[in-house]
Amino acid sequence: MRSWAVRSFLAVAAVGLVCLLVVAATDExxxxxxxxxxxxxxxxxxxxxxxxxxxxxxxxxxxxxxxxxxxxxxxxxxxxxxxxxxxxxxxxxxxxxxxxxxxxxxxxxxxxxxxxxxxxxxxxxxxxxxxxxxxxxxxxxxxxxxxxxxxxxxxxxxxxxxxxxxxGSSAASLLPTVFDRAALFRPGWVGAWVFWLLAGLVLLAVPGLLAGALRSGNKDTRG
The missing domain is CATH 2.60.120 (Jelly Rolls)
Incomplete structure (x- = not known):
């Protein structure tokens, strides 16, 4: 039962992430x-x-x-x-x-x-x-x-x-400008590359966390 709930949650989260990316690419x-x-x-x-x-x-x-x-x-x-x-x-x-x-x-x-x-x-x-x-x-x-x-x-x-x-420009296409301007209000060593790095980590971390949660749910079910 718990495994089914975890799978359902992960599926909803994955769909939400995909929808967010689609909106960012198409919203003008x-x-x-x-x-x-x-x-x-x-x-x-x-x-x-x-x-x-x-x-x-x-x-x-x-x-x-x-x-x-x-x-x-x-x-x-x-x-x-x-x-x-x-x-x-x-x-x-x-x-x-x-x-x-x-x-x-x-x-x-x-x-x-x-x-x-x-x-x-x-x-x-x-x-x-x-x-x-x-x-x-x-x-x-x-x-x-x-x-x-x-x-x-x-x-x-x-x-x-x-x-x-x-x-029109999509929200995703505006990210370089947003990151460049955000860097102006940070310490000198913080450039736009820092925001790109953080965004990349978030995109990589979400699938990893979802996979980890799924594995944990499977182990609990077998236990």
Whole structure:
């Protein structure tokens, strides 16, 4: 009876370890940063050809995608374009386009043609390229201090709900960076190699402990 219980426990532990490794290899982190504006209402109404810009936006981390929440008045959404423009001169930094047909009241992610580097100040614009009306969701202007919305050259007391994304990386692929940064807060002789060694010991020790427990259970059963 005890041997059966030990085997069951070891099987569950092994499955848990495998699941943990799978999650570490596949779980992706793709958020670069966000403005922190909740989509509480309409920040800008865009007729065909209309354009709304969030300006300026400080870029703390590089990004190559923008998520925006849109309303389409219960109709299939029109095509639209996201334009990222340098705040200090109006030069286009990156653009991306979304096809028509997305549902009403939904978040659409637009991939940009190139990456926008960190450390810059940009204007992020949403331009309606279709024939139907488009509503960009956002919140009151105070939600993002120092930045605001401009529509057709006029300031609007709102902020758009924008989320900036970058290519996802699995949790496992982030380990080298995590270990390198962790070494900065340790004594001088402790480098990233120490954390790799500890991780390796853990991976080796778990199967060893499981095997030892199984052998011990078998001995107790025979005894």
């Amino acid at each position: 982190r793709d958020l670069a940063f966000t403005l922190g504006v909740a989509p509480g209402g309409v920040a800008a109404d865009l007729p065909p050809g209309g354009r709304a810009c969030q300006t300026p936006v400080a870029v703390p981390a590089a990004f190559d995608g923008v998520e925006v929440k849109l309303g389409t008045h219960r109709r299939p959404g029109p095509p639209f374009e996201v334009e990222v423009v340098a705040s200090d001169g109006g030069q286009t930094v990156a653009t991306g386009r979304a096809a028509a047909g997305y549902p009403d009241n939904t978040v659409v992610e637009v991939e940009l043609a190139r990456e926008v580097p960190a450390g810059s100040d940009v204007d992020v614009c949403v331009a309606n390229r279709g024939r139907g009306d488009l509503a960009v969701y956002g919140g009151p202007e105070l939600a993002k201090r120092g930045s605001g919305v401009r529509v057709g050259g006029n300031d609007v007391p709102t902020d758009m709900t924008l989320v900036f994304t970058r290519p």
